[in-house]
Amino acid sequence: MSVPPALELRGIRKRFGATEALRGVSLTVAPGEVHALIGENGAGKSTLMKVLSGAHLADAGEMALAGRPYRPAGPPDARRRGVAMIYQELTLAPHLSVRENILLGLEPARAGWIDVAAARVAARDALAQLGHGELDLERPAGAFGIAERQIIEIARALVGRPRVLILDEPTSSLTGADTERLFAVIARLRDQGVSIIYISHFLEECRRLCDRYTVLKDGASVGSGRMAETTPDALVTLMTGREVRDLYPRNARAPGAPLLEVRALAGGTRLRGADCVVRAGEIFGLAGLVGAGRTELLRAVFGLDPRRAGGVRFSGEDAAARPRGCWAQGVGFLSEDRKEEGLLLSQPLGDNLTLTKLGAFSRAGWIDSGRQTAAAARWIQALRIRCHGPGQPVGQLSGGNQQKVALARLLEHPARILLLDEPTRGIDVGSKAEIYTLIGELAAAGKAVVVASSQLPELLGLCDTIGVMCRGALVAVRPRAAWTEAELLRVATGAAAPSS
Amino acid sequence: MNPRLPALLARLGPFLGLLLVTALFALPAETREHFLSYANLKIVLTQTVIVAIGALGMTLIIVSGGIDLSVGSSIACTSVVGALLLQRGWGPVPVVLAIVGAGACLGLINGLSIALLRVVPFIITLGTLGVARGGAKWLADNQTVNYESSPLNGWMTTADPFGYALPAGVWVAAGLAVAMAAVLRRTVFGRHVFALGSNEAAARLCGVETARLKVAIYAVAGATFGAAGVFQLARLRQGDPTVAVGLELDIIAAVIIGGASLSGGVGTVLGSMIGALIMAVLRNGSQQMGWPTYFQEIIIGLVIIVAVFVDRLRQGRAAVA
Numbered sequence: 001m002s003v004p005p006a007l008e009l010r011g012i013r014k015r016f017g018a019t020e021a022l023r024g025v026s027l028t029v030a031p032g033e034v035h036a037l038i039g040e041n042g043a044g045k046s047t048l049m050k051v052l053s054g055a056h057l058a059d060a061g062e063m064a065l066a067g068r069p070y071r072p073a074g075p076p077d078a079r080r081r082g083v084a085m086i087y088q089e090l091t092l093a094p095h096l097s098v099r100e101n102i103l104l105g106l107e108p109a110r111a112g113w114i115d116v117a118a119a120r121v122a123a124r125d126a127l128a129q130l131g132h133g134e135l136d137l138e139r140p141a142g143a144f145g146i147a148e149r150q151i152i153e154i155a156r157a158l159v160g161r162p163r164v165l166i167l168d169e170p171t172s173s174l175t176g177a178d179t180e181r182l183f184a185v186i187a188r189l190r191d192q193g194v195s196i197i198y199i200s201h202f203l204e205e206c207r208r209l210c211d212r213y214t215v216l217k218d219g220a221s222v223g224s225g226r227m228a229e230t231t232p233d234a235l236v237t238l239m240t241g242r243e244v245r246d247l248y249p250r251n252a253r254a255p256g257a258p259l260l261e262v263r264a265l266a267g268g269t270r271l272r273g274a275d276c277v278v279r280a281g282e283i284f285g286l287a288g289l290v291g292a293g294r295t296e297l298l299r300a301v302f303g304l305d306p307r308r309a310g311g312v313r314f315s316g317e318d319a320a321a322r323p324r325g326c327w328a329q330g331v332g333f334l335s336e337d338r339k340e341e342g343l344l345l346s347q348p349l350g351d352n353l354t355l356t357k358l359g360a361f362s363r364a365g366w367i368d369s370g371r372q373t374a375a376a377a378r379w380i381q382a383l384r385i386r387c388h389g390p391g392q393p394v395g396q397l398s399g400g401n402q403q404k405v406a407l408a409r410l411l412e413h414p415a416r417i418l419l420l421d422e423p424t425r426g427i428d429v430g431s432k433a434e435i436y437t438l439i440g441e442l443a444a445a446g447k448a449v450v451v452a453s454s455q456l457p458e459l460l461g462l463c464d465t466i467g468v469m470c471r472g473a474l475v476a477v478r479p480r481a482a483w484t485e486a487e488l489l490r491v492a493t494g495a496a497a498p499s500s
Numbered sequence: 501m502n503p504r505l506p507a508l509l510a511r512l513g514p515f516l517g518l519l520l521v522t523a524l525f526a527l528p529a530e531t532r533e534h535f536l537s538y539a540n541l542k543i544v545l546t547q548t549v550i551v552a553i554g555a556l557g558m559t560l561i562i563v564s565g566g567i568d569l570s571v572g573s574s575i576a577c578t579s580v581v582g583a584l585l586l587q588r589g590w591g592p593v594p595v596v597l598a599i600v601g602a603g604a605c606l607g608l609i610n611g612l613s614i615a616l617l618r619v620v621p622f623i624i625t626l627g628t629l630g631v632a633r634g635g636a637k638w639l640a641d642n643q644t645v646n647y648e649s650s651p652l653n654g655w656m657t658t659a660d661p662f663g664y665a666l667p668a669g670v671w672v673a674a675g676l677a678v679a680m681a682a683v684l685r686r687t688v689f690g691r692h693v694f695a696l697g698s699n700e701a702a703a704r705l706c707g708v709e710t711a712r713l714k715v716a717i718y719a720v721a722g723a724t725f726g727a728a729g730v731f732q733l734a735r736l737r738q739g740d741p742t743v744a745v746g747l748e749l750d751i752i753a754a755v756i757i758g759g760a761s762l763s764g765g766v767g768t769v770l771g772s773m774i775g776a777l778i779m780a781v782l783r784n785g786s787q788q789m790g791w792p793t794y795f796q797e798i799i800i801g802l803v804i805i806v807a808v809f810v811d812r813l814r815q816g817r818a819a820v821a
Contacts, residue, residue: 304705324707335705344698346765351691355706358688365687409706
């Protein structure tokens, strides 16, 4: 075929100080192809994307866009040449309207005055191309949910008529129906001839959506091919360099006395009603779409949101009203949002690990830093946290290691009831397996574990009991054996929800 | 690159700044001899006392992610309170306690308003800036408050009979600095302050009572502003309700030059003290060079910008390493 690839990279290298982030990456994307870029955290995906979008200059290697040499001077230059990037963190200005966001930086203007009519047409066109022409152009972007905001973000990229569109972990905060809508949008763009580079941790998603794949490992491309000709196991083996046979722990667990009892609990702004019992040695899964109230249930149990009605009991005692008292009752909470709520990124690992019980490391208010450091060192070793030592700021660790620190805080406390909200979000496959094993060991040691997750395979693999939330209520609780992925989805989408 | 290098630079940055400004005035022949004399060193240290003590409380507040704009007014108000009590014949110890207590009360009002009304510190303390200044003028009946001689008056003087001893204010400032550094680094309270400034949501989730903590932070800081008020009174030897206007900006500048981040979670007492010294050296040196005061103001403004810019460079490098 004589059609040149939409994008071709050969031998791209990039070094930061002593760290070689990219050690020879090659990547070829055909026109109108969805290309999966997969790899563990730290494999170099983000750096590669920054080179592509002009944020970094490659040290060596060649790039070509539709057969012509491509060496962007910066992100605006890359955008002009038709390479658009949608970042993992959404970058909309919440106070500006949808139209203003879509045309930000490319406003049609006459003598400095914005041509509102032309802007409306352009914004409407971009949204219509995505099949979402119905969005109100004049509403502030902040008034929309995360799924719509993402559509707006993609529409912004489309205004520049991109040849290559890069999506970085676009579904990490979406579930169910929203993901489906995004996939429909991506398929539409592909049919219009746009080449798409799709970065994701979710292999199943990549297999469904993508035509071809490239795997990055330690800054080099280690394999690529047609998605139809490979298996998830083969991809995982390429990514990690080892075989992951069984991701989920299968240790013997015998449920004991009830540790957590929730009765008719309502709280916060969304939680309408939940009833459940979690026993010692049990892993209890919480499924549900985004906005169904999984996080809200955990927050209300932990006293982070006010409880409006109903009751919570820990080990038979009434639960304290606020987090401080809950910690004292042996309950620990792991936030779904490590950066915003979970960790003190600028602070040392040791402080993060012991924050819930600094009092126990002190005498008359003065901290015994020797014991604090020793405790941190113990967990660094036990959980194989990769770091320079207890004094290193947590923000410098990789996602998986940060999550281990956040979990270690619950273990050090020590909590008997663990409320884990999305414990494996945004971390690589290897770290996931370690965290699953750890959760299994905790349950086997007699702790009660609640895991809220938007990943159904994770819940089905890990939990003994799964409860499904729908529109703020816990609508069904059954043993794992009684669930399938389809059934979970059916209940979560309200298709089988009892009236309440 | 050695990962320790940025950390080392972070520690040494303010020191290097101090060396640089000292060199600026020590090198020219016309000022060298006097500038580096012991008598002048004593003057510089004494001129630093009020800003340095204020910077202790401000370090606490800025590390916690807050700000306090009412410091200048608090210092004026507490020193007027002290002058009124001296006028009524109180002894120095009860007066000092009363001044510090008055500062703590003003801080308590700030802290309670911030925690209960959930209004950002910038706005609350902008309000108390006016309230405390007006209160000071009211208490003083809009004029300076004079009193008979008091031992207080000797605490900031550089003219002691032996010619060598540093005034009491310098020793108190140094002692308070050591204490505050220890509290910030080594106590549960201090680590909770860092946690609050680094990530308030995470601190709350970990069982830190953030509202109570904020009240305590502003109250403790208020007490240090009261202590600064003691030395303001000692320096002026009268209660002046119009004194220390805009001093909060000098104090904030000292803390920022010392390496603290206005977004919270970063800052050291040692850095803030050096920041305060850098500003005092600049003022003192410019006077000796015979530079007009507007020139000093421009230089100090530029130093703040350079200090924050250097800090950004350092953090940028740390992020890549």
